[in-house]
Amino acid sequence: MFHINLNRKIFWIVAALIVFSNALLTYTMYKKNQDMIEVRALSKGDNLKNYFISMRNIYHHQFLNSGIDLNDTTIGFLPAHASTLISDKFAELSEDGTTIRNVTDRARNPKNKADKFELEAIEYFKNNPNKTILVKKIEQNGIDFFNFTSPLIIEPYCISCHGKKEETLPSIQERYDNAYDYKVGDIRGVTSIKIPSEKLTNESMHSFYNIAIFSWITILFLLILIYYAIKKLTIKDVEQKMLLQNEVKIKTANLEEQKNELKVANIKQQHLFSILRTVADCNQILITAKNIDELIQNTAVSMHSNTSFASIKILIFEDGKLRVKSSIGLDEEMEVLPLEEDVFKNNHNVFLKNFDKSMPQECLDKIKRHNITEIYALPLRKEHYSKEALGAIIICSTEENGLSVEERNMINELAGDIGFAINSFYQKDAINQLSYYDQLTNLPNQNLFEQHLNQALLKSSETLKYGAVLFLDFDDFKNVNNLMGKDIGDEVLKEMASRLVSKTDKTSIISRFGSDKFLILIEDLSSEEKESAIISKQFAQKTVALAKEPFILSNKTFHLTCSIGIVLFFDHKTLSDAILNQAEYAMRVAKDSGKNVIKFYNQALQDMTNLRSLMFQNLKEAVLEHQFVLYYQKQVNHNAKVVGVEALIRWQHPNLGFISPSEFIPLAEESDIIKEIGAYVLNEATNLIVKWADDAVKKEWRISVNISPKQFRDETFVDNIKNLIISKNINPKKLRVELTEGVLIDNQQSAMQKIDELNRFGISISIDDFGTGYSSLGYLKHLSIDELKIDQSFVLGLSENSSDKTIIKTILTMGEEFGFEVIAEGVETKEQFEELKNLGCNYFQGYLFAKPCPENEL
Numbered sequence: 001m002f003h004i005n006l007n008r009k010i011f012w013i014v015a016a017l018i019v020f021s022n023a024l025l026t027y028t029m030y031k032k033n034q035d036m037i038e039v040r041a042l043s044k045g046d047n048l049k050n051y052f053i054s055m056r057n058i059y060h061h062q063f064l065n066s067g068i069d070l071n072d073t074t075i076g077f078l079p080a081h082a083s084t085l086i087s088d089k090f091a092e093l094s095e096d097g098t099t100i101r102n103v104t105d106r107a108r109n110p111k112n113k114a115d116k117f118e119l120e121a122i123e124y125f126k127n128n129p130n131k132t133i134l135v136k137k138i139e140q141n142g143i144d145f146f147n148f149t150s151p152l153i154i155e156p157y158c159i160s161c162h163g164k165k166e167e168t169l170p171s172i173q174e175r176y177d178n179a180y181d182y183k184v185g186d187i188r189g190v191t192s193i194k195i196p197s198e199k200l201t202n203e204s205m206h207s208f209y210n211i212a213i214f215s216w217i218t219i220l221f222l223l224i225l226i227y228y229a230i231k232k233l234t235i236k237d238v239e240q241k242m243l244l245q246n247e248v249k250i251k252t253a254n255l256e257e258q259k260n261e262l263k264v265a266n267i268k269q270q271h272l273f274s275i276l277r278t279v280a281d282c283n284q285i286l287i288t289a290k291n292i293d294e295l296i297q298n299t300a301v302s303m304h305s306n307t308s309f310a311s312i313k314i315l316i317f318e319d320g321k322l323r324v325k326s327s328i329g330l331d332e333e334m335e336v337l338p339l340e341e342d343v344f345k346n347n348h349n350v351f352l353k354n355f356d357k358s359m360p361q362e363c364l365d366k367i368k369r370h371n372i373t374e375i376y377a378l379p380l381r382k383e384h385y386s387k388e389a390l391g392a393i394i395i396c397s398t399e400e401n402g403l404s405v406e407e408r409n410m411i412n413e414l415a416g417d418i419g420f421a422i423n424s425f426y427q428k429d430a431i432n433q434l435s436y437y438d439q440l441t442n443l444p445n446q447n448l449f450e451q452h453l454n455q456a457l458l459k460s461s462e463t464l465k466y467g468a469v470l471f472l473d474f475d476d477f478k479n480v481n482n483l484m485g486k487d488i489g490d491e492v493l494k495e496m497a498s499r500l501v502s503k504t505d506k507t508s509i510i511s512r513f514g515s516d517k518f519l520i521l522i523e524d525l526s527s528e529e530k531e532s533a534i535i536s537k538q539f540a541q542k543t544v545a546l547a548k549e550p551f552i553l554s555n556k557t558f559h560l561t562c563s564i565g566i567v568l569f570f571d572h573k574t575l576s577d578a579i580l581n582q583a584e585y586a587m588r589v590a591k592d593s594g595k596n597v598i599k600f601y602n603q604a605l606q607d608m609t610n611l612r613s614l615m616f617q618n619l620k621e622a623v624l625e626h627q628f629v630l631y632y633q634k635q636v637n638h639n640a641k642v643v644g645v646e647a648l649i650r651w652q653h654p655n656l657g658f659i660s661p662s663e664f665i666p667l668a669e670e671s672d673i674i675k676e677i678g679a680y681v682l683n684e685a686t687n688l689i690v691k692w693a694d695d696a697v698k699k700e701w702r703i704s705v706n707i708s709p710k711q712f713r714d715e716t717f718v719d720n721i722k723n724l725i726i727s728k729n730i731n732p733k734k735l736r737v738e739l740t741e742g743v744l745i746d747n748q749q750s751a752m753q754k755i756d757e758l759n760r761f762g763i764s765i766s767i768d769d770f771g772t773g774y775s776s777l778g779y780l781k782h783l784s785i786d787e788l789k790i791d792q793s794f795v796l797g798l799s800e801n802s803s804d805k806t807i808i809k810t811i812l813t814m815g816e817e818f819g820f821e822v823i824a825e826g827v828e829t830k831e832q833f834e835e836l837k838n839l840g841c842n843y844f845q846g847y848l849f850a851k852p853c854p855e856n857e858l
Contacts, residue, residue, distance in 0.1 A: 011230050015223050022219050026212050033208045036276055037200050038146070042135055043283045045148025045193040047417075048100050050287055051424075053150075053191060056083050056102065064160055065447070070171035084111045097143070097196040102152060104189030106179045115140075118192045121149035125187050137197065146200070148193040154186040162188065207406065275407045278306040279414045286421035292316070293325065295421055300326040303395070303414075308407075310370060310398040315340055316380075316391035316422065330370050330396060337363065343377045343392045349412070350377040353402065374402045378415040382423030390419050438512040440490055441497035449511035449519050450576045456508060456523050457572035457579075463524060464570075466532035467508075470520040470540055471565040471583035474547065475595040476742060477516035480558060483748075489516075491553050492560070499546045506539065519580070525568075532568055533600065540564045540598045548596075548803050550810075559807055561596035561793070563587055568600070592666045596793050616667050618653065623676050627652055630684045631852035635704070635823060635845045638837050644702035644736070646845065647685045648852050649677060669708060678711035682724060688855060689730045698858075704736040704766060709743045713750075718757050725763075732762030738789065740768050752782060759784035766823075770811055788815050792826020792846070798835055805839075812840045 060079040068074050075081055083102050088111075091099045103114040105122050114122060117138050124134055131151075138147045154162060161172050165180040182188060229247050281302045289295035300312040311329030315322050315336060322344050324334045343350055352359075352375040355367050366372070374397045379389035393415050397403060403411070436448040444452070456467050474496075481489040493516060500510050500518065511519040522539060525532035544562060551558035565586025567579055586601035593599065622628060629652055632645040651659040668674040685703045692698040711717060725732050737758060744751045755765055766787035790811055797804035808824070815822035824836050827846030836844065 008230060011226055015226070018219055018223070022215055026215070029208055029211065033204050037197070037204050038135065039276065039280050040200055040204075041146035041148065041195050041197070042133075043280055044098075044195060045135065045146070046133070046287060047283070048098070048193050049148065049150050049191045052083075052086075052100050052102070053152075055086075059083070060157060064157060068171075070169075070175050075175075080109050080112060084109055087111075096199045098194065100191070100193045102189060103192050104152070104179070106189075108176050108179050112189070114189060114192070117147055118149065118190055121147070121190050121192070122151075122187060125149075125151040125190065138194075140194070144197040145194040146197055148195065149190045151190055152188040154182045154184055154188050156184055158182065158188065159184065274306060275308060275403075275410050278303060278309075279410050282414055283417055286417055289421070292422055292425045295418075295425070296325045299418060300328045304328045308397055308399055308403065309395055310372065311394075311396040313340075313394040314380075314391065314418075315344065315393075317344065317389070322391070325391075330366065330372075339363070339375075339377055340392050340394060343379055343394075344389050347379045347381070347387065347389045349379070351375070351408075352377075370396070371398050372396045373398055373400065376403075376408065376411055378412060380415055380419035380422060382419055382426075384416055386419075390422050393418065441494050441512050443497050443501075443518075444509055444511045446511060446513055446519070449509055449513075449521065450580070452509045452521055453576045453579065454572075456521060457569060457574070457576065459523065460569060461571040465523075465527050466525045466529060466568050466570050467521070467523045468525060468532065468536035468539075468566055468568050469579055469583045470522070470536070470543065471513070471567075471580075471587040472518040472520065472543060472547075472562050473564075473587050473591070474516040475561045475563055475591065477560070479742065480560070484554075484556070488553055488556075492551050492558060495551055495553070496547065499549070500543070503546055504539070504543065519583070529568065529570075533566075536566050536568065537598060537600075540566055544596065544598065545801065545803060548801075548807070550803070550806070557810070559810075563590035563595050564598045565590055566598065566600045593662060615664065616671075618656075619651075619664055619667055619673055622651055622653070622664075623673060623680075627654070628677065628680060629854070630681065630688075632703075632855055632858055633845060633852040634850040634858070635843060636849050638842045638844075640844075640849060642701060643843065644704060645858065646704040646738070647681055647706075649681055650852075665708075669710065672710070674708045675711050675714060678708055679720070681705055682721060686724055686728050686730060686735065689734045690728050693730070702734050702736050702764070704738050706738045706768065707743075709740065712739060712743045712754070713747070718754050721758070721763065722761055725761075733764065736764045736766055736787070738766045738768040741770065744783075756784050759786075785820060787821040787823060787843075790822065790824040790841070792824075795824050795826045795832055795836070795846075798832055808836070808841075809839060816840070 056079055059082060063077060063079050066077075068077055070078060076085065080102075087099065087101045091097075101112070103112050103118045105114050105119055107113040117136070117140070121134050121136075125131060134149045136147045136149075138145050159167070159182070161168055162179055162182040165173055168180065282299045285298045285302055286295060289298060296314050296316070300314055303309050303312045309329070311327070311332075313327045313333070314325050316325050317323075322336050322341060324336060327333055339350065353373070355364060359367075367375075376395040376397070378393050378395075380391040380393060381389055395411060436445060437443065438445045453469065460467050477489070477492075480492055493512070496518070497510075497512065500507075500520070504510070504520075506522055508521045508523045510521075513519045520539075520543070522536060525535050543564060547560055547562040551560065565583045565588070567582040567586060569579055582601040586599045590597040590599035629650050631648045631650050633648060634642045635644045635646060637643050649661055649665075651661075651664055653659055665674070668677055682705055685705050689703060692701065707717075714720075721735075721737075725735065739755075759765060764786040765784065766789055767785055768789045769791040770788040788811055790808055794804040794807050798808065812822050814820070821843055822841055823843035823845060824841050825845045827833055827836065827844045827848050829848060832846075833844060833848055
């Protein structure tokens with residue numbers, strides 16, 4: 001009986017030890033599984049956060065650079081609203097219920113308001129400014145989540161919407177009353193990522209439950225057997241002791257075997273965890289790497305540090321071929337093998353375990369030499385379902401039993417993460433191209449130009465040499481877009497960009513400022529301001545010549561001119577924004593001075609703006625007080641015989657004296673005053689025709705009158721001029737109306753109708769400044785006009801510039817083709833006169849023949 005009781009005690013002791021050991025082992029396995037779940041949640045949250053913040057950062061800059069004003073239509077483009085929509089769409093598409101939001105405790109958009117968990121996170125980061133990540137397990141709406149949060153820090157570009165209210169964007173001020181007065185470094189809110197724990201837990205715990213349940217069932221079964229055996233012993237004789245001892249030995253041996261199996265399972269679990277730790281380390285490298293080379297090299301090193309991976313080889317497709325970027329372990333070969341080409345080209349996984357003679361001999365030699373047991377070859381894709389691979393990763397293992405299915409799945413997931421990270425760098429390069437380069441011309445954009453300009457300002461302070469910014473703008477470029485379409489206009493801009501890059505030197509950077517405007521930066525001109533001005537002007541003159549060279553596109557020839565504003569700089573005291581504004585202002589003055597002009601910025605130009613308002617008031621008084629007078633300049637034929645005159649307006653101010661038309665005509669054009677001036681000129685010109693009717697010589701002359709675009713576009717213009725001629729009973733052929741090409745652009749059909757009506761009435765039509773705007777046979781062949789007038793800028797460069805001579809030849813050929821008279825204005829020398837005659841020109845106007853003068857001096 002004593003032996004029976006002793007056997008019972010042994011049973012309970014052994015049972016307790018077995019249960020305790022198995023419980024401890026089960027608990028250890030459970031904790032490691034929980035750690036794995038948190039690591040995966042942290043990795044997933046960190047990846048989503050970085051991508052979402054990067055996208056919002058770029059989107060915010062694009063929004064600021066676009067200059068969009070907010071209203072009910074454009075509110076969706078505001079980054080805060082757009083990111084909310086993206087969050088909602090992401091939540092809709094997420095198969096596992098993961099959500100990602102940018103939230104704040106001071107929300108403008110109700111959807112961005114933080115919940116209680118997110119408010120706690122915001123408070124946590126405010127109290128712990130050095131912390132960048134907080135992961136908590138929470139329960140919300142009956143669901144357990146891993147709540148991954150990271151602080152949203154106010155950066156300099158955020159101030160434009162969240163700084164002092166009076167300094168933020170006007171459209172933001174008008175729409176919102178809250179969320180202002182932030183400073184750089186303040187915590188605006190958090191990026192909140194909620195990952196349902198159920199799927200992560202289920203995936204990881206499935207294996208754990210299988211092993212745990214199996215071990216407990218096995219132990220329970222053994223304990224039942226042992227208990228049954230001991231129970232049987234209690235009803236037997238003590239003589240059966242030896243049989244019982246033998247039975248206990250057998251059961252104990254079984255138990256020991258089961259414990260060994262559990263140890264093996266634990267070793268496998270530890271091995272699996274080591275693979276997981278390597279994957280986590282590599283994911284951290286993917287996040288922090290600064291470039292693709294660093295990403296690949298550090299990832300390969302990290303993977304090779306795990307003894308399961310005997311060698312790592314990563315290949316990337318670059319410059320049209322597959323290249324080895326890293327090879328660590330074993331032979332560290334840098335050649336691309338057929339297996340690797342196959343994995344890349346066919347975009348599929350290859351797993352080799354049984355090596356036969358069909359493999360290349362060099363591979364078999366390597367396998368034998370290094371005792372390789374398995375080879376894993378996987379393509380690197382930008383995403384899981386991509387049809388094309390970015391490269392390949394080859395992993396060799398010398399593990400006797402190889403890797404488990406779970407471990408292979410981890411390698412597959414890591415290959416996907418590497419491909420995604422590589423593609424992210426490619427996308428960053430593309431974003432950099434979008435952020436700093438013009439997409440049409442591939443020239444640097446304004447952002448990159450300003451960076452170079454700031455560096456040039458600092459350099460100028462060090463070298464004590466002047467630099468210059470040239471602001472180029474085509475004259476009347478909208479005519480090209482309106483008549484020929486934006487595609488042709490874009491081709492002209494690309495051609496001009498090519499000319500600037502290939503045919504100019506000494507430039508530090510050439511940029512497209514937008515539309516038809518270009519910026520040019522020149523450094524290290526000279527330590528003398530005057531010499532620097534001369535050099536920069538010479539450069540500008542070459543640039544003007546480049547713009548005047550014909551553009552031949554779609555079998556059409558375009559003749560354009562440009563205006564250039566120049567500003568010199570000497571040190572970094574002047575801000576880049578101010579320099580660009582000054583250069584643009586100088587360009588505007590150049591355009592107001594007649595176009596095809598180069599102007600420097602100086603204080604005198606700035607003073608001019610202050611005088612404009614005074615000049616405008618004087619102009620109104622001039623109309624009321626009849627301060628205008630007409631001068632006339634003779635027009636002659638090839639024999640220098642007078643055939644007519646051009647009426648030219650002059651302003652004789654009682655205090656200021658004569659004021660040049662170049663000063664007051666642009667002001668008059670800005671308002672309806674030009675119509676009153678135009679009516680005065682027509683009335684005076686027709687009065688002179690009446691007066692000359694009895695003059696034996698002058699009765700044969702015609703009078704040309706310039707008509708402004710505003711005057712011509714007036715619906716009553718044609719009726720007014722016809723009534724004027726009828727009321728004075730004069731010959732309409734003695735009146736010639738001069739129009740600029742610009743009046744034909746805005747409403748071509750209406751302009752052509754008016755020209756036809758004037759022509760049928762007997763009034764002749766001249767196209768003034770021909771060649772400086774958009775000159776095309778397309779509209780000339782449909783116009784009832786009598787004369788083309790060659791602009792004086794081409795005449796001035798006739799003997800020096802081959803392009804000017806070519807343009808004049810072209811105009812004369814067009815005149816001959818369509819039966820138009822062609823007159824050249826601005827003829828000042830006999831050489832010009834003779835050269836023009838040799839080219840076939842028959843009519844002339846300029847100082848060589850007569851200066852403008854009052855009627856009584858003709």
